[in-house]
Amino acid sequence: MSKLEQKETEVENKENNVEESVLGKSVSDALSAYRKIREGKKELTDKELSDLDKECKIIENREIIEIDPIHEPQEMEISGKGKIKLGPPTLTRFEKARIMGARALQLSLGAPPFIEIPSSAKTSLDIALAELEQRIIPIVIRRRLPNGDYQNIPIDFFD
Numbered sequence: 001m002s003k004l005e006q007k008e009t010e011v012e013n014k015e016n017n018v019e020e021s022v023l024g025k026s027v028s029d030a031l032s033a034y035r036k037i038r039e040g041k042k043e044l045t046d047k048e049l050s051d052l053d054k055e056c057k058i059i060e061n062r063e064i065i066e067i068d069p070i071h072e073p074q075e076m077e078i079s080g081k082g083k084i085k086l087g088p089p090t091l092t093r094f095e096k097a098r099i100m101g102a103r104a105l106q107l108s109l110g111a112p113p114f115i116e117i118p119s120s121a122k123t124s125l126d127i128a129l130a131e132l133e134q135r136i137i138p139i140v141i142r143r144r145l146p147n148g149d150y151q152n153i154p155i156d157f158f159d
Contacts, residue, residue: 027060031059034055034056034059035056038052039052071147071148073147073148073150074149075150076149076150076151078151078157083157084158086145086150086151090158091155096132099128099139099141100125100128101128103127104123104125104127104128113127114136132155135158138155139155140152140153141155141158
C-alpha cells in the first residue's frame, strides 16, 4: 500500500469516527432526555429502573436511518372511463375555473373555437363554458398525491 493510499484510508477512518461520535452523542442526548421524562418528579423502584434500562438498551441498539430514499413520482394509469383513482369523479370547481380561464384566454387571443358560437355568448368566457359543458376541449387534468404520484385524466372521463 502506498503512502497516498494510507493517508486516504486514515482520512476516511477519521471521517467515520467523527460521524459515529456525532451520532453517538445525539443518541446519548436522546436517551438522557428519555430517562428524565420517564423518571419525572418521583423516585423509581428497582423494577422500574431495570425496565427503563432495558428500554434504553433497545433504543440504543436500533438501526439509525440516515438517508430517506427518494421517491420517484409515478403515473397512475387509467384503465377505462370512470376509473378515476384520485379525487372526485367530477371536475372540482377549481379545475373548472382553471380550464375556463385558460380556454377563455386562448379564445381572446384569437384561437378558433371548437364549437359553433352560441347566440347567447357575449364573452370568450361564455364560449369556454359552452365548450367545457360539451366536453370538447382537448385538455388533460393532472391530479397529484403528496408523494408526487399523479394521474392524468382526460376531460371526457369526468361525469
